[in-house]
Every structure is written in structure tokens, then in C-alpha cells.
Amino acid sequence: MAHGPAKGIGRWLFTTNHKDIGTMYLWFSFAMFLLGGFFAMVIRAELFQPGMQLVKPEFFNQMTTMHGLVMVFGAIMPVFVGLANWMIPMMIGAPDMALPRMNNLSFWILPFAFLMLSSTLFMDGGAPNFGWTFYAPLSTTYAPDSVNFFIFAIHIMGASSIMGSINIIATVLNLRAPGMTLMKMPMFVWTWLITAFLLIAVMPVLAGAVTMMLMDINFGTSFFNAAGGGDPVLFQHVFWFFGHPEVYIIILPAFGVISHIIPTFSRKPLFGYSSMVYATASIAFLSFIVWAHHMFLVGMPVGGQLYFMYATMLIAVPTAAKVFNWISTMFRGSLSYETPMLFAIAFVILFTIGGFTGLMLAIAPADVQYHDTYFVVAHFHYVMVAGSLFSATAAVYYWLPKWCGRMYNETMGKVQFWISFIGFNVTFFPQHFLGLAGMPRRYADYALQFSDWNMISSIGAFIYGAAQLLFLFNVVRTIRSGKPVSEPKTWEGAEGLEWTVATPAPYHTFSTAPVVK
């Protein structure tokens, strides 16, 4: 096994190498990011002015639905699996992932799943149009025919996630280098261990939800039909039992990445490592018992609303512990502001804003006003874009030199950061105002008083979108002709086993395990 990669396309189709598979995950997720981004551009172009401009309302609904599905399941989840594949074995001193063939299967399911999901756009009756949360009965009684392909796409994506997570847990629990106890593991490994547990716990529940839909649509069952004694609200309970842990699945690995980048560029060890571990675990536990805060308006009993309100607010405690730890890490550190650090600092600020708006939404009586408005859209884009995606971008800049042995263009990176940062805030900050003023989400048209902020938001979205093309250009340019680097440590403040191997990382690392003191 001490040899390099195979030649030609077979290298990628038949590989068992964690770095190859990580690379494929990263490129796949970037392709999906561009596709989902294109859908977002259609949405913002339509909303640039009031009235129907470019697309029909039915198609607008397909765009919002596909944007959400592609971004959540195609872009954000796979990008962190890609990072996990690349980095976890190198961080814990393992020769590869624990189950390398199953690892390749987990990846190759995704192109099939998303080919099928995207092809629904060209089917009779159009693509799914019921929102990424696919509430029944919109997604059952009133769904387009293509819903069946959507259901099976979700099934195989779920299988991919479950296999990927089993692999990560087996790797982390079984393949750590001698001396690397659990409480010496890098934070990224910790956050992924907990994320993998969340995934195995909730992806089967999502499979159950779409199976119930499938049966209601095609086989006459009445899970979500009150006429037969079922309840459409049952769908929401099942969906959000998956959906709430899902948002932590999306953000926890991002926390992990940030917990590496901030210490590196502060030239200080992470402040409060063990509290970070316990905070991550607490967040994961709480994520299972707060799901109905997405459903304050379905007619829950007051006792239920109160419980879900307080339980949700509790999450702010471990999350705040993390934010304070990142700030304390920077405090009196020797800071420098390379591109990954800029994204990381922006992450801390913008994610905190997203967290605070989350607290506002958690207040059940206030949510009566905010529910299903653009305030919610602004809230979750602050955590998903400025949270997860900023962190993924930071991770790519941070580890790209290690991956390919070439340095990215720092100026271009900083330019991309500032355009992204400004574009993002111009897009989403005004959406808070729109939501508070009462503009509902998922509508193709709006009342005239919302015109100004919508136009500004659309301009911001185009700016943010353009910045991602600059990112693509910078990465491709780095890989093809970036300045070669060869020191094991790209960043002087970086710590961890991944910085002890050669740069670029050899095809096989740690065939014999290092010893961790």
C-alpha cells in the first residue's frame, strides 16, 4: 500500500483513499453550492422588484424548494464530510478511514441522488414545490408527481449519511494513535464524532417521514390525513425531530473548524478545551428535545409551548460558552489576519447575530409575529451561510496548502472575504427588517412597502454570488499554479498531527501510527 494514486478516471471511481474521497466530496459540494446558488439568484432576481418579473409563481416555489434541498443536503453536509475525510485520519494519526470501501460508497451515492433530484425540474408537473421542509399535505395530497423521486432521493442520501457517520465513529473510536486519549482529540474530531452520532440518530427518522409520505401518496394510508384519524401536524413533529438535530449537524463541524483556526492565528492554545467538548455534547443532547419550537403556531397546548420555549433558550448557554471561549482565545493573543482568520472572526460575529435572532424566535409569544416571515429567513442564513459556509471557506483556505502543496493568493483571498462579508450582510441584514415589518417567506411577489429593502437584498445577493466565483478561481489557480510550499507547518501557530506530515500531504499518511505524548 506504499504507492501513489492509480491513473485515469479509475482512480476516482474505485478509490479507497480517504484523501481522494475527501477531494471528491469537496468538489461535489462546491458544484452543488453553485447549483443551489444559481437557484438563489433566480429567487433574488424575481424579488428584485414587486410584481411578477421573470418566472411563474409555480416555478418560484420550485426554486425555493430546490435551493433549500440542494444547499442543505448537497452543499453544506457534504462539504463537512469532505473535510472530515481529509482531516480526521491525519488529525488522529490513522492510516485511513476505518472502512475505506464503504467510504467510497457513501460518496458515490450522492451524484446519483442529486442527478435524480435535479432531473425532477424537467419532469411533467415540475420539481418539488412544497418548500425544503416538505410539510404535509402540501407534499402529499397536493404534491407534483415528481415527489416520488424526491422521496427516494432522500432515502439514498440518508443511507449515504448513515454509512459516512458509522465510518467516522468507527475511525475516531478505533483508529486513534497510541496516546491520543479522547480528551486530547482535536476539536474538529470531537465535533464530528458528536455530529456523526446525531446523524445516525436522526437520518432514520427522516427516512421514516418520507416513507410515511410515500405510503400516504401511493398506498392509501392516513398518517397525515385527519379524515382517516391521522394528523398533518404529525408530519411536522417527525420532520422537526429530524430537522432540529439537522441544524446542529450543519453547524457543529463548523464550530470544530473555527476552534482550529482561531488558536492558530492567535498563536495561543484554544481557551477552555474541555468546556468546548462538554458544550458540544450539551448542544447535541438539547437538540433532541426542542424540535417543536419550529411549530409554535400549529395549535400546541400552552404547556407544550412553554416547555419548548424554555428548553430552546437553554441552548444559548453552551453556545455562549463556545463564543466566549473563542473570544478568550483571541484575547491578548498575537493576532494576524490571513484569509482563514478573517472568515473565522466574521463567523464568530455573524453566527452570534444569528444566535441572538434565534433566541428572539424561541420566545413563543414573539414568534407569533416572526413566524414564517423573512425574519426567519435572515436568522437561518446568518447561521447557515455566515456560520457553516464561512467556516467551510475558512477551512479550505486554511488546509489548501497542506492538501496541494501550493499557497493560495492572499490578496485575492482577502478581496473575496471582504466582498463576501459585505455582500452577505447587504443581502440578509435587510431581511430582518422585512420580516419584522411582516413580509412572509416563500412568496413570489410582495406588497409595495417592501420594495426598497428587497432591491437592496437582491443587489447584495448578486455581490455575494460573484465573490464565490472569485473563490473558485482562486482555488483552481492555486492548484494549477500557486506558489509551491513545502514546510510541514504552513502557519507558524498551527498545532496538531496534520501539520507534522510533509506538505503536500503524501497519498498515504501514518501507515505506522505516531505516538502522542
Place this chain on the structure above:
Amino acid sequence: MSTESSYYVPEQSKLPVLAALGMGLMAYGAGSWVQGGSALVLLAGALVMVFTLYNWFSTVIHENMAGMNSAQLKRSYVWGMSWFIFSEVMFFACFFGALFYVRVLALPWLGGEGGHAGNDLLWEGFEPAWPLMTTPDMAVNGENAQFMGPEQHMSFPGWANLLGWLPLWNTIVLLSSSVTVHIAHTALKNSNRAKFNLWLGITVLLGAIFIVLQVEEYIHAYQHMGLTLESGIYGTTFFMLTGFHGAHVTMGTIMLLIMFLRGLKGHFSPDDQFGFEAASWYWHFVDVVWVGLFIFVYVLA
């Protein structure tokens, strides 16, 4: 936990991408089949899957017999199977959760309890009960209802009819099979291969008997009790919970049958038998699920 000198990382393999192709074909085929298309793509995908899985498992078995698997690698397989079973637990939890939600909350609300959103006006005259024989649709529309409740249900028929109650026999069959598979396991550990083959064979037979009885129960429900997938939420939860369990019993029986055949070929040794152990864990798991089903679907009405 510590990494030993060499962890076997397999060479390139065509199996994963073939399996992904099989799953993709099955997903696309199932999508077109449920809406009235041909089942050809679905079957083709299933064939690719069966071919791939057969070769995949053969490869793994050969690697193990060739001594390529260190104790550490074997632990990876153990972790893999454990977490796979955990994912199955969560899948069933989803359907049990739906059952509890409907029985404890949704039906009383539909009957007007708590003054929820005028449900009592929408479904006037609906009386919540479990098993639900009269659907809300029937309460309002009578004979014109789309969702007609069942004529009879499967719940506990009273002590007098106990011995003629199929679920009880199913419970006895399945619980005994958990015991027999354990006897087989112990025999294997004590190098008593004849005993291992015998008791594993009995386990497979009990699994097959369970499936036959379950099919018998379904035929009876459809033909004589008016209990179908379409008879409201009772039929829905009854068939979905017992049906997914039945599918898992079928899977488990196939696994154990393969282990039985492998045992006849002389595979497994007293200290290396994880293939069999994994199948037996799966079997105990479907057994536990059945106990939950027996209590919450059949007994507690």
C-alpha cells in the same frame, strides 16, 4: 484503542461504485414504479445490488480467512454493526413515536378534547377510540367516507380466545428463536459444531415459521377482517409497524440462513465468528422490536 502495526487498507475496489449504481437504479426505478411505470429499472437495480453485495461479502470473508484482518480492523466491523443497529432502532422509534402521538394526542384532539381549533366542528360526532374502528371521515360522511375503518381489529381478544390468537404464537416463536440462536452461539464458542448447526438451523426454521404466520395474519386481515392499509390510522399504523418488522425478520432470516450455510462449509471458529455474531445481534434486535409491537400494537388497546 491503540493503533497496531498494520491496519489493512484495501486496494482499489469496483464494488462501492457498483453498489452506488445499484442503489441509484433502485431509487429511480422505485420512483417510477410507484406511480404506475414499469418495475424493470427497479429489478435491474436490485440485481446489481445482490450481485455487488454477494461479491462484497465474499471479498471480506476471504480477506479475513487469508489473515489480513487485524484485531483492530475487526473492532471496526463491530462498531459498524453496532451503530447500524442503532440507526435501525431510530427508524422504528419514528413509527412507534407516530403511533403514540396519534393514540395519546391526535385522536382525543380530533374528538374535540381541549377545544382545539374547532376539531369538534370539523368532525362532528367523532368519538376517539383505540383500535379506531370508526374514522372521523365515517363519523361525518357515513357510508360515503373515503377512509372506512376496519370491521375487526387485531388486539387482545380476551382470555377465552387466547390460544387462537395468532400474535401470541408469533411471540412464542420469535422469543424462542432468540434463545435457540443463543444456544447455537454458545455451542460455537465451545467448538461443538454439530450442536451449532442444529440450533442455528432451528432458528432459521423458527424465523421462516414466523414469516409464514405473519403472511397468514395479513391474508386473514385483508380477506376476513376488512383491515387493510387503507382502513384509517389503525390499519396504517398496524401494517406499517408490523410490516417493517416483518421485512426486518425476513432480512434477519436470510442473514442467519447464510450463516447456517457458511457454518456447513466450515467457516467460523470459537474465537473468530463475527459474521455470525452480527447476524445474531440483528436477530435479537428484531426480537426486542417485536416485544414492543406485541405490547403497544396488539395488547394495550
